[in-house]
Amino acid sequence: MDLNTSWYILIGVLFGGYAVLDGFDLGAGILSLFSRDEKERSTCMSAIAPVWDGNEVWLLAGGGALFAAFPKVYAAVFSGFYLALMLVLYALILRAVSMEFSAHVHSPAAKKIWGIVFGASSLIVALLLGVAFANIMRGLPISAEGDYTGGFFGLLNPTGLIGGVVGIAFFTMHGAAYMSMKTDGALQQRMLGHGKKMAVASAVVFVLLLVMLGLQAKHLFSGGLFYWLAILVMAGGFVLSIRSASGQKSGLFFIGSALVILAYIASVAVGLYPNMALSSLDPAWSLTAYNASSTPRTLQAMLIIALVGMPVVLAYTVVIYRVFRGKASDSYYSEN
Amino acid sequence: MELDPILLARLQFAATICFHFIFPPITIGLAWLLVILETGSWKTGKEVYARAAAFFARLLALTFTLGVATGITMEFQFGTNWAEYSKFVGDIFGAPLAAEAVLAFFLESAFLGLYLFGRGRISAAAQCFSAFMVALGSTLSAFWILVANSWQQTPSGYVLQNGRAELTSFWEAVTSPSMLPRFFHSFTAAVITGAFFMAGVSAWLLIKNSKNEKARLTVTLALIVGFIAAAAELFPFGHWHAVQVAEHQPAKLASFEGLMEGQTRAPLLLFGIPVGDKIIGEVRAPGLLSLLVGGSLDTHVPGRNDFPPEDLPQLFLPFTAFHLMVGLGTFFIALTGWGVLQLWRRKLFEQRWFLYCLVLAAPLPVFTNQLGWIAAEVGRQPWIVYGVLRTSDAISRTVPGAHILFSLIMFTALYTLLLVAYLWFLARMVQKEAALFPAKEGD
Numbered sequence: 001m002d003l004n005t006s007w008y009i010l011i012g013v014l015f016g017g018y019a020v021l022d023g024f025d026l027g028a029g030i031l032s033l034f035s036r037d038e039k040e041r042s043t044c045m046s047a048i049a050p051v052w053d054g055n056e057v058w059l060l061a062g063g064g065a066l067f068a069a070f071p072k073v074y075a076a077v078f079s080g081f082y083l084a085l086m087l088v089l090y091a092l093i094l095r096a097v098s099m100e101f102s103a104h105v106h107s108p109a110a111k112k113i114w115g116i117v118f119g120a121s122s123l124i125v126a127l128l129l130g131v132a133f134a135n136i137m138r139g140l141p142i143s144a145e146g147d148y149t150g151g152f153f154g155l156l157n158p159t160g161l162i163g164g165v166v167g168i169a170f171f172t173m174h175g176a177a178y179m180s181m182k183t184d185g186a187l188q189q190r191m192l193g194h195g196k197k198m199a200v201a202s203a204v205v206f207v208l209l210l211v212m213l214g215l216q217a218k219h220l221f222s223g224g225l226f227y228w229l230a231i232l233v234m235a236g237g238f239v240l241s242i243r244s245a246s247g248q249k250s251g252l253f254f255i256g257s258a259l260v261i262l263a264y265i266a267s268v269a270v271g272l273y274p275n276m277a278l279s280s281l282d283p284a285w286s287l288t289a290y291n292a293s294s295t296p297r298t299l300q301a302m303l304i305i306a307l308v309g310m311p312v313v314l315a316y317t318v319v320i321y322r323v324f325r326g327k328a329s330d331s332y333y334s335e336n
Numbered sequence: 337m338e339l340d341p342i343l344l345a346r347l348q349f350a351a352t353i354c355f356h357f358i359f360p361p362i363t364i365g366l367a368w369l370l371v372i373l374e375t376g377s378w379k380t381g382k383e384v385y386a387r388a389a390a391f392f393a394r395l396l397a398l399t400f401t402l403g404v405a406t407g408i409t410m411e412f413q414f415g416t417n418w419a420e421y422s423k424f425v426g427d428i429f430g431a432p433l434a435a436e437a438v439l440a441f442f443l444e445s446a447f448l449g450l451y452l453f454g455r456g457r458i459s460a461a462a463q464c465f466s467a468f469m470v471a472l473g474s475t476l477s478a479f480w481i482l483v484a485n486s487w488q489q490t491p492s493g494y495v496l497q498n499g500r501a502e503l504t505s506f507w508e509a510v511t512s513p514s515m516l517p518r519f520f521h522s523f524t525a526a527v528i529t530g531a532f533f534m535a536g537v538s539a540w541l542l543i544k545n546s547k548n549e550k551a552r553l554t555v556t557l558a559l560i561v562g563f564i565a566a567a568a569e570l571f572p573f574g575h576w577h578a579v580q581v582a583e584h585q586p587a588k589l590a591s592f593e594g595l596m597e598g599q600t601r602a603p604l605l606l607f608g609i610p611v612g613d614k615i616i617g618e619v620r621a622p623g624l625l626s627l628l629v630g631g632s633l634d635t636h637v638p639g640r641n642d643f644p645p646e647d648l649p650q651l652f653l654p655f656t657a658f659h660l661m662v663g664l665g666t667f668f669i670a671l672t673g674w675g676v677l678q679l680w681r682r683k684l685f686e687q688r689w690f691l692y693c694l695v696l697a698a699p700l701p702v703f704t705n706q707l708g709w710i711a712a713e714v715g716r717q718p719w720i721v722y723g724v725l726r727t728s729d730a731i732s733r734t735v736p737g738a739h740i741l742f743s744l745i746m747f748t749a750l751y752t753l754l755l756v757a758y759l760w761f762l763a764r765m766v767q768k769e770a771a772l773f774p775a776k777e778g779d
Contacts, residue, residue, distance in 0.1 A: 050449035053404055057441040063411050064434035071426020078415025078422075079732035085416055086743045089409050090750060096405035097754060100398060104761045146423075147734045294427040294503075301506040302431055309438035317442070320450050323457055333394075333452075 003299040007069040008276070008289040010306055012269040014065055018058035019265060020174070020258050025052040027175015029095065029122025030168065031194060032115060038108065039330045040187060041115045045099050047182040047328035052099070054317060056092070068302050072146050072292035073276045080140065080148020081132055084155055088128045095121035103332035123168065130167015131160045134209065137268050138217045142279035146287060159212045165205050170261055173198035173241065177254040180245075182328040188250070195253060196245035202260065203238040219278065220271030230267035234260050339737025342728050345417045348744045350713075352409050354706055355751045359403035361705050364478060364523070365530015366396045367471035372557060374464040381460075388550040389467075390455070391769055392534060395762065397452050402758050404445070406751070417740065421720055421730035424500045428493070428509050429484055436480035444473025478526065479519055486515040488721050489712070490584045501724065513584050517577040518712075524569045525708065528668060529701040531562030535675070536698025537766055539691040544770040546685045551773075555694070556679055563672035569665055575628070581715075582629035585722060586638045588715035591649050592658040593625060594618070595639040602626045602637035610655045613640075647718065654715035661707040664700055671697055 001009075025048040032044035048055075067074040078085060094117050102114035138159045141150040176195030180188050210231075213220055221227055240256030272278060276292060279285035293299065370389055377385035411433060414422050422430075447469035450458065454466065493508025494501040503509055535558035541551035582589045589595075593605050594615035603620035626635040640648055671693065678684040684691075720727040 050453040053445040054442060054449060056404075056408070057437055057445050060408065060411055060441055061434065061437035063415075064430065064437045066430075067411075067414065067422060067426055068430025068434045071423050071430060074415045074426065074430070075419035075422040075732075078412060079417070079419035079734050082416050082732070082735045082739055083742075085412055086746065089412055090746060092408055093405040093750060093754075096401055097757070100401040101757060101761065104398070104764065145733075149734065294430070297506070298427045298431060298503045301503070302434060305431070305435050305438060309435075309442075313438065313442040313446075316446055320446050323450060323454060 003296055003303065004289040004293050005274070006303060007065070007293070007299055008269070008273065010303075011062060011066055011069065012265060014058060014062035016262050016265045018055070018062055019261050021055035021058055022052070023171045023261055024048075024174045024178035024254075025055055026122045026126050027171040027173065028179050029119050029175070030126060030172045031175050031179060031191070033119035033123070034194070035115075038111055038115070041111075041119075042102075042332060043183060043187065043328055043330045044179065045102065045115075045118065046330065046332045047179060049099065049332055050324050051321065053096075054320070056096075065302070065306070069294055069299060070276060070287070070289070070292045071294060073287045076142060076146050076148050076277055076287060077136070077140075080150065081155065083152040084128055084132060088125055091121040091124040091128070095125065099332065126167045126171040127164045128167075130170075131155055131164040133167065133268070134163020135160045136277065137163070137213065137220060137272070139219065139278040139280035141281050142277050142285050142287060143281065144285050146285070146292070148277070149281075157216075159209070159216050162205060162209045162212055166202070166209050166264075169198055169202040169205050170257070170264065173202050174254075174257040174261060177241070177245070177250065177257045180250040181254060184327055192245050192248060192250070192253070195257075196242055199238060199241040199245060199257070203242075206234070206238075206264075220268065223267070223270040223273065226270045227267055230263045230270055233263035234267070237263060339741055341735065341737040341740055342731055344737055344740040344744060345731045345735075346727065348417065348740060348747060349413060351744065351751070352406065352413065352747055354709070355755070356403065356406040356410055357705060357709055358702055358755075359399050359406065360474065360478065361522075361526035361529040362533050362702065363396055363400045363403055363530075364471070364474045364526035365528065366392060366399070366533060367467065367474050367530070368527060369530055369534055369554075369557060369561060370396065371464070371467045371471050372561075373554075374460075374467040378460040378464040384549050384553055386460075388554050391550065392537075392554065393452060393467075394765060395533075395537070397448070398758065398761055398765070400448060402754060405754070409747075417732055417735065418720075418730050419732035419734070421725065424725055424730070425487075425721060427500060427502050428487060428491075431503075431506070432480045432484040432487075432510070436477050436484075440473050440477035440480055442473075444470050444477060447473060475523060478523060482519045482522055483510050483512075483515055486518050487512045489518070489716055490514040490580075491721050491724055496724070501721070514577075514580050517573070517580045520573045521569070521577045521708075524565050524573050525701065525705055527565040528562055528569060529705060531558045531565060531672075532668070532694075532698050532701045534558035535562060535672075535694045536696075539694035539698075540766060541770050541773070542685055543688060543691050543695070545773045545775040547775075548773045552685055555675075555684070559672055559675040559679060559684075563669070563676045566665065566668040566672050570669060574662075574665065579629050582637065585716070587640070587643045587648055588654065589629070590638055590640045590642070591651055591654040591715055592711065593637075594651065594655050595625070595637060596641050598636060598638040598642045600626060600636045601633050602635070604628065605659070608655075610652045613651055615651075615655070649715050649717040654711050657707040657711040657714070661704050661711060664704040664707070668697075668701065668704075 028044045028048050032041045035041040098114045098118040102111055105111055135155050140148055143149050173195060176191050176198055180191040180195060183191055237256045237259030241253055244252035244256055274289040275286045276289060277287040370392055373385050373389040377389055447466045451466040451470055487509055490513045492512040493505040495504050534554055538551040538555035538558060541548050542555060594608055594610060595602060601623040602625040603622045604624035606619045606621055608615040608618035623633045625637055626633050629635060675684060678687055716722055718726055720730045
């Protein structure tokens, strides 16, 4: 495998890692909107408190790696999606501070306001990332100069919008799976209930998306056998999620929902390869893993950093998750 | 209305970086001070270390959150607003950003979670270790970001080819000539910032109750560390950095110094007011600039008139920011020096006027960091990569001025809210802490 393909895969791994990890804490945020009282909302926050920040670093790592390995794609997509990404930024900023701030306020009204900011910002991030990802699958109006020319409203096509709903549904399902592992009693039952409904809803909207892709993005199916294999894994993930949510098996539910998300990203990576920003204007103008990449020297230096760094990251991440295994408390800073 | 996208993009970058840069120096400095406290707690088992650490860890958490939240903006912004820059330098500039995430951000955020939320779940030794990893991670992230930024100042290890800068040596690009002096200069500034933060908070607690044992411990620690760092910042680190600027960015040095004509026996400016393109009311020490930057009176120092006007930064901002920074840095040595002296004479804890000074001085290093940053970055203009790519050629072609205006207004509103909330919560936490140790009658 050459360097360009290695980096194409690594970018997928980094964004996949982001979706699976930050996905559950975005989902926990969305679920917090449906809390029955402040205690439940606080449980949603404290369940992700020690880990959300580390999870978000996967996005930074993915963004940084994209910048380093495929600068033309990074430049075209980030400047092209300007307003959408600004909204993602505002939401990520508000989300980060809302958890910390709500731990420092004591009046019920202030707690509620920061709690709603937390939930709403999680929802917005899930929606916008879903829209952006679906547009990348669908193909973008990339000009001969490698610029995105679609504007903000160009993103809000039917496929993009359904992709946004898919983003919300997948992350909420995944968040429910995580929350069901971190809670017990009645709250756990409710989370499993939400989770099962969201898993069914996710499967339905995904089928809808697949239909839209069949109409608007047949190029994805050129991934052939591997594409359909990924879709098959997704189907398996859905079945596992729904069955284990019904059967009260939180751990399996989490594995199922993680499989759905990972296979979703894998299907797109396989379907688009070697394109990264497929031009809907003229396929020859597409930005690919080959024409948009950095030099082999840079890709090689970065590969060494990634191959040395990521196993270490994974090792201590696993250790830290193990330290915090077990049920979450209902207060953000437990010594309070 | 004509909206200038270059001006707006620059304003937005300046606003978001300045706001972000309030927080990381505090967390880096504070994290290392916490390592010392946690080590004390682990080795001596004394309760006061653990309790002092627990309090400052909460302040660290609040500050860290603001740094993380505003930091994501920075990485996105190269792509969103500076797409031409990103394409031009991606082969070199992207790697340190990715390395920062992989080798530093993961470390600091993962271990910060363990450090803050692990109390009771992990041992004192593990607690100390996680504080160390947070400090190390945040320092490494400063290292990688300064690798990236220093390459903009003094690019090396590249060749211009295929319409972009292409890497010829990863090692040379990482160790660009300004990297080491700039890293040590900035890191030491962060230690000063954390120390002043801790000293200011502790001083306030001592004003409320001079018997507060925790605050006595932390003010002592902060003053000693602050004094050493402030002295080291002047010499060797500040001096080293100035010599490097003189060597590699002479137009910048001439602007810092307000030196118009290149000369040997160049004088060092002691006082002056920049008006337009001139310095008025100047007081200069003859020959000293040549001596300082070159080690000899015969060193020729170029002046601003030696450069074509289109390659020069403006005079006012670099000049003013540089001199205020140097002045404040010198003041920090005096302030912490006095504090250490009073500690030694065992008079510090009751010297209320000085404790008030420490409280008032707490935000000054944050302000000084901003000045240093302005001097460095405005002094680099009109280049985004010094001598290679102009700032005006670097912005995103597809983003209209109106969109940047919108995002700039949103950032301003959002960040104002964050700053007010941050100061509010900070003050509340300190007040709550002070309330734990009410002053007794007759104190």
